[in-house]
Amino acid sequence: xxxxxxxxxxxxxxxxxxxxxxxxxxxxxxxxxxxxxxxxxxxxxxxxxxxxxxxxxxxxxxxxxxxxxxxxxxxxxxxxxxxxxxxxxxxxxxxxxxxxxxxxxxxxxxxxxxxxxxxxxxxxxxxxxxxxxxxxxxxxxxxxxxxxxxxxxxxxxxxxxxxxxxxxxxxxxxxxxxxxxxxxxxxxxxxxxxxxxxxxxxxxxxxxxxxxxxxxxxxxxxxxxxxxxxxxxxxxxxxxxxxxxxxxxxxxxxxxxxxxxxxxxxxxxxxxxxxxxxxxxxxxxxxxxxxxxxxxxxxxxxxxxxxxxxxxxxxxxxxxxxxxxxxxxxxxxxxxxxxxxxxxxxxxxxxxxxxxxxxxxxxxxxxxxxxxxxxxxxxxxxxxxxxxxxxxxxxxxxxxxxxxxxxxxxxxxxxxxxxxxxxxxxxxxxxxxxxxxxxxxxxxxxxxx
Amino acid sequence: xxxxxxxxxxxxxxxxxxxxxxxxxxxxxxxxxxxxxxxxxxxxxxxxxxxxxxxxxxxxxxxxxxxxxxxxxxxxxxxxxxxxxxxxxxxxxxxxxxxxxxxxxxxxxxxxxxxxxxxxxxxxxxxxxxxxxxxxxxxxxxxxxxxxxxxxxxxxxxxxxxxxxxxxxxxxxxxxxxxxxxxxxxxxxxxxxxxxxxxxxxxxxxxxxxxxxxxxxxxxxxxxxxxxxxxxxxxxxxxxxxxxxxxxxxxxxxxxxxxxxxxxxxxx
Numbered sequence: 210x211x212x213x214x215x216x217x218x219x220x221x222x223x224x225x226x227x228x229x230x231x232x233x234x235x236x237x238x239x240x241x242x243x244x245x246x247x248x249x250x251x252x253x254x255x256x257x258x259x260x261x262x263x264x265x266x267x268x269x270x271x272x273x274x275x276x277x278x279x280x281x282x283x284x285x286x287x288x289x290x291x292x293x294x295x296x297x298x299x300x301x302x303x304x305x306x307x308x309x310x311x312x313x314x315x316x317x318x319x320x321x322x323x324x325x326x327x328x329x330x331x332x333x334x335x336x337x338x339x340x341x342x343x344x345x346x347x348x349x350x351x352x353x354x355x356x357x358x359x360x361x362x363x364x365x366x367x368x369x370x371x372x373x374x375x376x377x378x379x380x381x382x383x384x385x386x387x388x389x390x391x392x393x394x395x396x397x398x399x400x401x402x403x404x405x406x407x408x409x410x411x412x413x414x415x416x417x418x419x420x421x422x423x424x425x426x427x428x429x430x431x432x433x434x435x436x437x438x439x440x441x442x443x444x445x446x447x448x449x450x451x452x453x454x455x456x457x458x459x460x461x462x463x464x465x466x467x468x469x470x471x472x473x474x475x476x477x478x479x480x481x482x483x484x485x486x487x488x489x490x491x492x493x494x495x496x497x498x499x500x501x502x503x504x505x506x507x508x509x510x511x512x513x514x515x516x517x518x519x520x521x522x523x524x525x526x527x528x529x530x531x532x533x534x535x536x537x538x539x540x541x542x543x544x545x546x547x548x549x550x551x552x553x554x555x556x557x558x559x560x561x562x563x564x565x566x567x568x569x570x571x572x573x574x575x576x577x578x579x580x581x582x583x584x585x586x587x588x589x590x591x592x593x594x595x596x597x598x599x600x601x602x603x604x605x606x607x608x609x610x611x612x613x614x615x616x617x618x619x620x621x622x623x624x625x626x627x628x629x630x631x632x633x634x635x636x637x638x639x640x641x642x643x644x645x646x647x648x649x650x651x652x653x654x655x656x657x658x
Numbered sequence: 659x660x661x662x663x664x665x666x667x668x669x670x671x672x673x674x675x676x677x678x679x680x681x682x683x684x685x686x687x688x689x690x691x692x693x694x695x696x697x698x699x700x701x702x703x704x705x706x707x708x709x710x711x712x713x714x715x716x717x718x719x720x721x722x723x724x725x726x727x728x729x730x731x732x733x734x735x736x737x738x739x740x741x742x743x744x745x746x747x748x749x750x751x752x753x754x755x756x757x758x759x760x761x762x763x764x765x766x767x768x769x770x771x772x773x774x775x776x777x778x779x780x781x782x783x784x785x786x787x788x789x790x791x792x793x794x795x796x797x798x799x800x801x802x803x804x805x806x807x808x809x810x811x812x813x814x815x816x817x818x819x820x821x822x823x824x825x826x827x828x829x830x831x832x833x834x835x836x837x838x839x840x841x842x843x844x845x846x847x848x849x850x851x852x853x854x855x856x857x858x859x860x861x862x863x864x865x866x867x868x869x870x871x872x873x874x875x876x877x878x879x880x881x882x883x884x885x886x887x888x889x890x891x892x893x894x895x896x897x898x899x900x901x902x903x904x905x906x907x908x909x910x911x912x913x914x915x916x917x918x919x920x921x922x923x924x925x926x
Contacts (some may be wrong), residue, residue, distance in 0.1 A: 257807045384772060386811070390850045397775060488926050516924050547850045550885070551811025 237527055239283035239323060243294065243356075245316075245338075246287040250353055251406045253494065255648060257381050261288055261338075262353035267403035268427070269356025271451055272336065274328040276360050279535065281325040284316060289316040290341070290348070296358065298334035298449055298597070298615050299467065301326050303635035306595050308339050310563075310654060311636040331362035331595070332449025333468050335582045342429075344553075346382040346394055350429035350465075350644045353378070353403065353566040357425060360449075369421035373412050375401050377435075377463065377495060378426045384553070389586045391547065391554040394430050394645060398494050398596075399485065405494025406484060407508070412499045418475045426463035429644040432588065432618070434518070435625055436460040437499060438511040439479065442471035444523055449505050450597065451609035454521035460486055460552040462518035462592035464618035466642040473499065482510040520617070521606030536628060538570060539578040543619070543641075543651070554587075555649050556641065562650025563640075570658040571631040578628045583619045591644065592616045593629065594638040602626035616642055631657065661790070665821045668844075686711060687732045687750040687762065689879070689897070689910045689924065691818050691857050692811045694781025697738035705891065707732040714905035720830070722796050725905050729753040729908070730762075734914075742773045745895065746785075752795060762884035763796075765789025780810045788827075795832065798829030803839075809911035816845035823865065833865035839875075845883065853883040875904045891915050 263269030268485050274280050275408045288294045293315050295307030303311035305326045316322045336358050342349035357374045381397035402409060414420055422442070426433050441457040461469050471566075484496025545554040546562075559567050571577065578601065583589055593615055594658035600612040604623040619625045640652035688707050697703050709728070714725035718797075731753065736746040742815065750762035771783030787803040802825045809818035821839040826832045839862070845855030857879040865868030881895030891914035899905050 297744075383777060385774065392811075486925055513925060514923075527879060538686070548812070549814030549847045550853075551816065552813040 212305055215230065226495050232618035236464065239281045240251040243269065243280045244285040244287055245292050245354065248353060250403050252380060252400050252403060253408050261352040262477060262500040263356050269357065271357045273359045274363060276329055276331040276362050277327060279325060279327045282321045283321065285321045286316040286318060289318050291317050293339050294336055295339035296334065296336050298409050300329050300633050301595055303595065304339060308594055308638045310638050326362045332446060333362045334358040334360055334449055335425050335468065335471050337427065341648055342644050345386055349383055349536045357423065370418040370448045371414065371479035372421040372423065374423045377401055377428055377433045381433050386550060392552055394491065399490050405497065406482065406491065406496030409497060412497060412561060413502065415473055415497060415502045416478050420470050420473045422473060424461065424463060425467045426465055426467050428465050429628065430581045431536040432462060432464045433495065434462050435483065436486050436513055437483040439477040440473050442473055444469060447523065447612060448616055450613035453525035454523050456522055460513060460517060463597050464616065466590055466592055466616045480504050480505050480506050480508045482508045484510065485511050486516060494611045512628060518604055519608050520600055520612055520624055523612055524606065524609045525611035534629055535579045536576045538578045538580055540582065542582045543585055543618050545585045553645055555650050556646050556651035558651065558653050563652035565619050566653035568654045568656050571655050572658050573631055573634055575632045576628060578626055581619045581641050582625055583621060584619050588618055588620045589641045590616050590618045592640060592642045592644065595605055596629050596637060598627035598629035623631035661804050667907045686905060686908060687730045687733065689859065690912060691820050691841040692805065692807045694771055694783040694784065694807050696769055696783060697736045697838045698744060698745040701738050701916055701918040703736040704912055705734040705910050705912055707734060709908055709910045710906050711905045713907040721794060721796050722797055723754065723757060727754065748789065750791060755899045763789055763791030780808050782809045794808045796853065798826040798831050800828035801826055811861055814847040814895060818843040835866050838858065838862045838865040851885050855881050857881050873903050874901055876901050877904055879910065892912065
């Protein structure tokens with residue numbers, strides 16, 4: 210049977226056999242250069258993680274592009290494995306989007322590639338590897354190959370005094386038996402920007418500031434809940450897209466690959482912890498100190514009683530305007546197939562695992578409604594490449610409007626509906642962003658007719 | 659490294675202390691091939707082992723009651739200490755026509771395992787079981803067992819090996835050496851709930867002078883495990899003993915439940 214791993218090999222062979230990269234790859238001078246190489250990350254005073262990273266740092270360098278202004282990024286792969294860089298959340302052609310399944314060439318071990326594209330849409334995006342890991346939890350998204358990507362709008366209306374970019378990540382994973390009967394990764398460490406709580410530099414703020422936080426969950430598999438003791442987050446954008454109804458909340462939930470942009474009004478001087486709400490994950494390191502100027506002392510934490518999050522609260526509150534034209538429904542049912550207590554489950558969409566999943570045709574200009582049905586016992590953060598979608602139906606909100614995202618968490622035993630317009634021709638990958646799920650078949654392609 | 663040193667010390671101390679042992683009377687109070695996992699800290703496992711010897715020893719030998727048609731009910735309580743150790747306690751009882759329901763003895767069994775953070779490719783643990791049983795049920799009244807445990811799940815298959823070493827501390831076999839009593843299990847997951855497999859138990863006698871086949875105890879069980887919930891453990895099986903020294907037919911069952919003493923909240 211053709212597996213994702215064998216497809217990756219075929220892809221790399223095709224890439225290696227090509228004399229030159231595809232036309233979308235520039236031969237001109239690069240605006241940015243990334244190199245992928247082994248890296249030892251000191252996450253704590255006495256613990257280092259041997260991983261792979263961009264430019265010898267975790268997260269990789271912040272890349273800031275101007276919306277609509279073409280850019281070239283050269284990437285050198287100094288590892289022993291083929292690599293690829295996915296520009297997550299951008300409306301790119303498939304040959305530079307950074308998914309082998311769509312046709313972007315893999316970068317051979319020791320090879321180079323140039324990605325030239327016109328960044329769009331504006332907002333907080335990210336870049337990351339898009340390779341296969343399987344049971345090797347030292348590869349693909351289990352590594353430090355992730356970085357922030359900010360597409361600045363032509364005119365920036367945001368009002369803030371200071372901004373911080375924060376990446377949540379889990380490290381040193383191991384496949385272990387889980388309560389659902391199959392094997393899943395469990396992690397020893399959890400970090401923000403590659404450091405455990407108390408080891409990295411604090412976020413230094415001043416009273417009265419409006420601080421803009423750009424938070425990315427780059428974890429290969431885990432959802433994370435964040436709170437900042439003594440403060441609230443005013444959520445202004447999800448996955449980099451402004452929300453219709455910005456709202457202050459006491460905690461954030463980010464599924465793998467999700468981003469949240471939130472303003473925090475610094476009105477409670479002291480030294481605080483911005484950290485994972487769940488105690489065992491904060492104890493594993495997920496937290497960062499927020500320190501007001503002239504404040505000293507031990508960082509304080511206020512433990513919330515529960516977990517709270519609802520996408521729908523940020524949606525439009527005005528009546529729905531009916532869209533002209535018909536919308537075509539595409540039901541996508543997520544299912545698992547037990548493979549033994551000593552193996553991860555296999556995943557299927559509409560009864561088939563990638564690469565045997567159906568490639569659904571799209572018509573340019575047509576609007577589609579993706580109906581996600583998740584009867585399984587796992588949550589799934591599903592991601593649509595090269596497009597954004599609008600969340601239209603949530604378990605607690607049957608008429609959601611105005612929330613534009615590229616990842617949505619479909620919780621266990623629930624249904625979620627999203628709509629998108631097919632306006633970016635080419636093969637389009639859809640998958641669960643949990644590395645272990647996509648590796649076990651939770652992927653499919655759309656193609657333009 | 660400190661933990662590794664403790665583990666090695668525990669193993670060496672146990673092996674050094676074992677000196678003499680011979681073939682012992684058949685127990686059949688707890689018929690189980692152990693997996694390497696230990697009970698989680700702040701939680702307790704309560705198990706009932708029910709074993710019925712449908713065709714066993716029919717004569718009184720050395721003043722030991724015959725095993726034929728004995729119903730053994732064993733209560734096993736295991737308390738998790740931390741993420742890599744536990745202590746188990748057994749109460750052995752026997753029901754039999756003419757003798758009623760009798761207390762047989764008690765054992766205590768501390769166990770340590772290789773922590774997950776060591777990233778070993780197989781699960782490994784080591785238990786040490788010591789205890790007393792009444793002479794009318796076992797001529798060797800005080801015994802000690804060291805049981806290394808290695809297991810591995812690969813896809814639908816599960817493998818476990820328990821090459822146990824036993825020594826009699828008090829009884830007729832006290833001077834007869836270390837005994838070798840391995841247990842092996844091979845299981846297969848038919849689906850998420852139902853697993854089937856084979857368990858093999860043996861007592862080869864002294865490790866320095868393996869007993870003739872006729873005198874060895876060997877049992878083969880066909881078993882099923884029902885994984886109905888992470889809280890429950892259910893194991894059932896029927897076993898045959900093909901050698902003269904072994905009870906010929908035994909039916910066994912294990913019903914266990916985990917109890918957590920920590921109220922888990924979503925933010926823990």
